[in-house]
Amino acid sequence: MFFFFAALVGLFSFTFAFPTPVDYVTRMASTDNVGNKLVFCHFMMGIVSNRENASDYDNDMKRAKDAGIDAFALNIGTDSYGDTQLHYAYESAANNDMKVFISFDFNWWQASQASEVGAKIAQYASHPAQLMVDGKVFVSSFSGNGVDVDAIRSAAGSEIFFAPNFQPGQGDFDKIDGALNWMGWDNDGNNKAPTAEQMVTVADSDKTYEDALQGKAYIARLALVLHSLRSRGLLQQELGVPFRPPLV
């Protein structure tokens, strides 16, 4: 079976404060999101430490659903409020007929924490809002090349569809079910703006992943929205132009 996923990466509630991305996402979802393709939106749990209940997530869930987003990737670090907020997000998703899954941020999680990662997956695996793919619990990551995938699978206790942000040549692609390519924009090969001498295009990067994946699921990025943008003013300006803005 062939899967193709598109990831819209950004801070959803902020992104959707502006009309341009709504139109873009709706159009994208209605034309491309057919068959086995799913559209995800990356959600940084690290910026919602102060939400007080599941209802605080309802707007995000409703607007995402209306826009044709299939699931939120809930990016988690190792913050103390992580579980409280994950629980609210899963509850809200269930209440709003949305799907969510955990994306482990290996800026914070250590590659040596495979069993903790598996245990965290297990905690939410049977939640009604959990995104299932192929009947398996869908899980992703940011980074995480060296993590022991077998140990994650065994600690998770149920079958997982593991599609992390491994990089070709660094992560073990034999162990995974798919991969997320973080690079949704032309760059210099080092996460900076491309130069005339050093240019890695999105097409180059897609090809590298496709070669490494050998037909496994591919999560391609549609856009860089918030990560390197420093203020809402800049965000609005960036979103007024086509997606995949240059890195600065």
Ligand SMILES: *[C@@H]1O[C@H](CO)[C@@H](O)[C@H](O)[C@H]1NC(C)=O
């Ligand atoms: C949820 O928390 C917010 C504050 O963040 C509050 O305004 C709201 O009334 C609460 N909703 C419920 C259902 O408790």
